[in-house]
Amino acid sequence: MRDPVFYDQLKRALVIMKKNLRVYYKRGPVVIFGLLMPFFLFLAYFIGRNMPVEQLFTGLLAMTIFFSSMSIGPAIVPFEARSRTLERLMATPISVWTMLLGDVAASFIYGLLISFVPLAIGLILSINITNGLVLVLGMVLAAFCFSSFSVLLSAYPPTDVPSTVMMISNLVKFPLVFISGVFIPIWDLQDWGRIIASFSPLTYFTDLVNYATQGISYYSVLVDFVALVGFAVLFLVLAIKIHQKSLPKRLA
DSSP: OOOHHHHHHHHHHHHHHHHHHHHHTTSHHHHIIIIIHHHHHHHHHHTTOOOOHHHHHHHHHHHHHHHHHTTSHHHHHHHHHHHTHHHHHHTSSOOHHHHHHHHHHHHHHHHHHHHHHHHHHHHHTTOOOSOHHHHHHHHHHHHHHHHHHHHHHTSSSOOSOHHHHHHHHHHHHHHHHHTTTSSSOGGGSOHHHHHHHTTOHHHHHHHHHHHHHHSOOSSOHHHHHHHHHHHHHHHHHHHHHHHHHHHHHHHO
16 A cells, blocks of 8 residues: 555655755856766876777776766755755755655766766677676666765764865765776776675676676676665665754754
């Protein structure tokens, strides 16, 4: 039997999602870290390197969906705390998980849409996509996983200064990129590097892209999918728990 309260909260999460997309997708941090950063990282990765175009495509797609999906989430709560709209939002009959789900949904939509740009580039360059279903499902799961991670990164510290949250977010994001098989394939890493890489959700999406375009992967497709789902649930649950404790401090 359908729970009317639950579905009412979902409708309100969709309203929050639409508001976030309308308000935040043109913000400076979103443009810089969602679009420009992966582009310039890719140029640094591409120039002067002789490698298969499929590997270049993997790096571009992985960095784009990772940075774009995580560009809105960390900035939303600090921006709203500074503009005092967070107080008004929390005064409405919504729960914390409703607000965060709306934030995640906005980041998910933004990241997924932007990720179709490198996908289109790959198709123009005649990238050999051997398993399109795996690639598309991987993009959807990765966008949701990274969006959940971005909301978690906005939970602490409970500040209304967006630059502080973005700085901490970048301290987490950049190491993950370098250990996740984007620049160095995971099978070329030493044993200790593979162990570290297994703790990054980006590793499993990169592995899925390698499988979908080159037919090779370090893990199995099932492991990659399960890992992305597991990370997404973990990030979202932790985000809700931590935000429930930190939001009163932001409103103080």
